[in-house]
Amino acid sequence: MGIADMQAYARTVSLASLALAVIAVLAGAQPEATARPATGSATPSAAAPARADTFRSARTYPTVAAPVRLRIRALHVDSTLQRLGRQDDGTVAVPERADVAGWYEDGPRPGQPGPAVILGHVDSRTGPGVFVDLSKLKRGTEIRVDRADGSTVTFRVRKVAQTAKTRFPTDLVYAPSLDPSLRLVTCGGSFDRTRGSYRDNVIVYADQA
Structure with a gap:
């Protein structure tokens, strides 16, 4: 997405944090209590709901290493992954x-x-972004995520959707689930020159292969 276009998406993350907390409870996850400082830019929003790291469970699950690289061969994407936290105002940081x-x-x-x-820009003032061709992905396309321990997890695209930013499908993107899945988000649709941003979001839904 364009830099300014991350703003509308950033607001939805604060609203979706409660859903992520539910995921932590269902999965017995124990996220690190201290996240890395947020980087990038986002617009102010209301205070975020309870964070997932306020929950604890006696159940244990195999450790999953942090992701470090995204590879989508069909789009010639091979990108390191920046860690995105939240800024002091509760909004998500952007790449x-x-x-x-x-x-x-x-x-x-x-x-x-x-x-x-995983978020990515569709373009910038200097040229195309990492997700410029995201909307072209087809069902079944392979997406690989390399992790810090040298392992790789593979996902396959289930569907690609485009929706107006005013109707961002928070429930579909963040719905609690015990099944590992992946969401890729960028901007799309026509460009609103008055606001300096795209009108839509492109969302890729992928399931672990």
């Missing part, structure tokens, strides 16, 4: 560079139960 995707680290890690979310 600092247009050619690098970012993983929202307050949510599940790819391969953990629930939807892992």
Whole structure:
């Protein structure tokens, strides 16, 4: 998405944090209590609901290493992953560079139960972004995420949707689940020159292979 276009999406993350907390309870996850400082830019929003890291469970699950690289061969995407936290106002940070995707680290890690979310810009003032061709992905396309321990988790595209930013499907993107899944989010549709942003979001829904 364009830099300004991350703003509407950022607001939805604060609203969806409660859903992520539910995922943590269902999965017995124990996220790190201290996230890395947020980077990038986002607009102010209302205070976020309870964070997932306020929940604890006696159940244990195999450790899943943090993601470090995203690879989509069909789109010639091979990007390191910036860790995205939340700013002091509760909004999600966005990738600092247009050619690098970012993983929202307050949510599940790819391969953990629930939807892992990766954001990327569609373009910038200097040229195309890492997700410029995201809308062209086909059902069944393979997406690979490399992790810090040297392992790789593979996902396959289930569907690609485009929706107006005013109707961002928060429930579909962040719905609690015990099944590992992946969401890729960028901007799309026509460009609103008055507001300096795209009107839509492109969302890729993928399931672990």
